[in-house]
Amino acid sequence: MALAAEAIGDRWTLLILREAFYGVQRYDDMRQDLDAPRSMLSDRLARLVERGILERRAYQEPGDRARHAYVLTPSGRDLALTLAALTQWGEAHVLGRPAPVGLVDRQTGRPLRVALVDEAGRAVDAAAARLVRRPE
Numbered sequence: 001m002a003l004a005a006e007a008i009g010d011r012w013t014l015l016i017l018r019e020a021f022y023g024v025q026r027y028d029d030m031r032q033d034l035d036a037p038r039s040m041l042s043d044r045l046a047r048l049v050e051r052g053i054l055e056r057r058a059y060q061e062p063g064d065r066a067r068h069a070y071v072l073t074p075s076g077r078d079l080a081l082t083l084a085a086l087t088q089w090g091e092a093h094v095l096g097r098p099a100p101v102g103l104v105d106r107q108t109g110r111p112l113r114v115a116l117v118d119e120a121g122r123a124v125d126a127a128a129a130r131l132v133r134r135p136e
Contacts, residue, residue, distance in 0.1 A: 007051050012040055012041075015036075016034070017076070020071075021083065026069050027041065027042075030070070049070070052075050053076040054070045055073050057069045
């Protein structure tokens with residue numbers, strides 16, 4: 001858990017990942033949305049690329065120089081549940097109300113929540129879960 005938190009743990013990195021999940025891919029768009037300092041944004045994007053969470057993809061608008069978009073990799077997309085769980089916790093324990101943006105099922109429109117689920121697909125309350133040492 002500590003190593004994973006180190007890879008994505010600072011506030012700016014989480015905000016950049018949020019932008020990526022919202023579909024924002026271009027540096028200038030991220031910078032404007034986050035009102036982020038250039039050096040910080042460049043540094044965090046480079047780290048996320050280095051860690052295989054984002055991928056740089058070249059693009060060029062007509063008449064402009066070549067630039068790069070930052071796209072979630074499969075590893076980055078796998079963070080969706082982690083970020084959704086963090087949002088869910090924040091709504092309950094920090095905001096005390098639903099956040100302005102929430103996840104819903106594409107087909108039904110019903111709200112989605114992150115939950116612990118056993119191998120049979122049944123939801124299990126966190127209080128019923130316990131840690132066990134896995135065989136090596």
